[in-house]
Amino acid sequence: MRDLKTIQSLKKGKNxxxxxxxxxxxxxxxxxxxDKDGNKFTSDxxxxxxxxxxxNGTALERRVNKSGRKYWWAVPMSEFESTSAPVIDVSSxxxxxxxxxxxxxxxxxxxxxxxxxxxxxxxxxxxxxxxVRGKNILMTGPAGCGKTMAAKSLVNSLDRPDFYxxxxxxxxxxxxxxxxxxxxxxxxxxxxxxxxxxAIQTPNAVILLDELSRAHPxxxxxxMTVLDSGQRYLRLDEGEGQETIxxxxxxxxxxxxxxxxxxxxxxxxxxxxxxxxxxxEMDVLxxxxxxxxLTYLYPNxxxxxxxxxxxxxxxxxxxxxxxxxxFASGISTRxxxxxxxxxxxxxxxxxxxxxxxxxxxDSSGGADSERTFIKQLVQKYVSDGSDENLFNEEEINETExxxxx
Numbered sequence: 512m513r514d515l516k517t518i519q520s521l522k523k524g525k526n527x528x529x530x531x532x533x534x535x536x537x538x539x540x541x542x543x544x545x546d547k548d549g550n551k552f553t554s555d556x557x558x559x560x561x562x563x564x565x566x567n568g569t570a571l572e573r574r575v576n577k578s579g580r581k582y583w584w585a586v587p588m589s590e591f592e593s594t595s596a597p598v599i600d601v602s603s604x605x606x607x608x609x610x611x612x613x614x615x616x617x618x619x620x621x622x623x624x625x626x627x628x629x630x631x632x633x634x635x636x637x638x639x640x641x642x643v644r645g646k647n648i649l650m651t652g653p654a655g656c657g658k659t660m661a662a663k664s665l666v667n668s669l670d671r672p673d674f675y676x677x678x679x680x681x682x683x684x685x686x687x688x689x690x691x692x693x694x695x696x697x698x699x700x701x702x703x704x705x706x707x708x709x710a711i712q713t714p715n716a717v718i719l720l721d722e723l724s725r726a727h728p729x730x731x732x733x734x735m736t737v738l739d740s741g742q743r744y745l746r747l748d749e750g751e752g753q754e755t756i757x758x759x760x761x762x763x764x765x766x767x768x769x770x771x772x773x774x775x776x777x778x779x780x781x782x783x784x785x786x787x788x789x790x791x792e793m794d795v796l797x798x799x800x801x802x803x804x805l806t807y808l809y810p811n812x813x814x815x816x817x818x819x820x821x822x823x824x825x826x827x828x829x830x831x832x833x834x835x836x837x838f839a840s841g842i843s844t845r846x847x848x849x850x851x852x853x854x855x856x857x858x859x860x861x862x863x864x865x866x867x868x869x870x871x872x873d874s875s876g877g878a879d880s881e882r883t884f885i886k887q888l889v890q891k892y893v894s895d896g897s898d899e900n901l902f903n904e905e906e907i908n909e910t911e912x913x914x915x916x
Contacts, residue, residue: 535565623668652793655843658767674710679722684730715761724768738787798825819892837884
């Protein structure tokens, strides 16, 4: 197994000036890049470039232009083969087995967390440990807090085959998780297995079950035996001659869920289903953490304006959590990031709020509506950047009077 220092040195681009030629191997729905020594360069190359090289049967060579910028260039596969590259078995993954090795990997893994993911060190290490130990992981938290991003970051850090299924968007759970019966004039009636069946048979795969709390109860019933550590099989009641499919060795399931009464499209998850997971709760970012994230993502945007964005979002969350708050729910980090993107593209703070914030707040109730209060809040930052007396009762009364007249 490559130790953590080796992985980190590869991520930092050590020995950048060496000539490197990689071959693309497909694993699940992921296109991985390996050099002649089996080192992985997947994260260094765009998904589109890797997929195109795989489809065209070419290798990729890392080159450096006159300005020192590195780029990848398609070359004949013969150039890779001439380096006597070893055969890469993508189904076998470097997973630590020795206890000391496991400890070193877990407690040194925080360096593998992407900077764009704001997550406390303890929870990241718990996430890594749970995956290495083969636990089913359920990531909970409010919408837009980074659950899916954390799950995908986990996949990239573990260097394992991965599969993604959005169960919240699935209308037919049986077709998604088991398969469908079809009819063809030449073949007659036949059964085609779903991608999920292939996924659970891929050793050491990480299977992401997104929006599990929005899934149809039929999907939960199908997953019960799959997720049960004492069973670990999928029943193919439509597959001729195949009653069950066993889950392969080392497969880890990572699910995401919005848990709370404010999510009206979600279902109350079955206790027996939740019992099959260890739960990692994502934290809602405070204003300083969110400001740090925004400045990292958009370094060319005026930091004072980004600070206003984070403070506006934080104020709505504080209001939403108070007993007599003005809002039912606050602005999510996802929305804050979208506002940052609009600012980066030349929109003003008031314009960004108008198109991506105001529509999220109820406009019924006139001067007492959520929409009125959020506009008042944003306007204070647009005018002077101050949050002083955000919900000034005198101003509210004046607004009500003007609306009434």
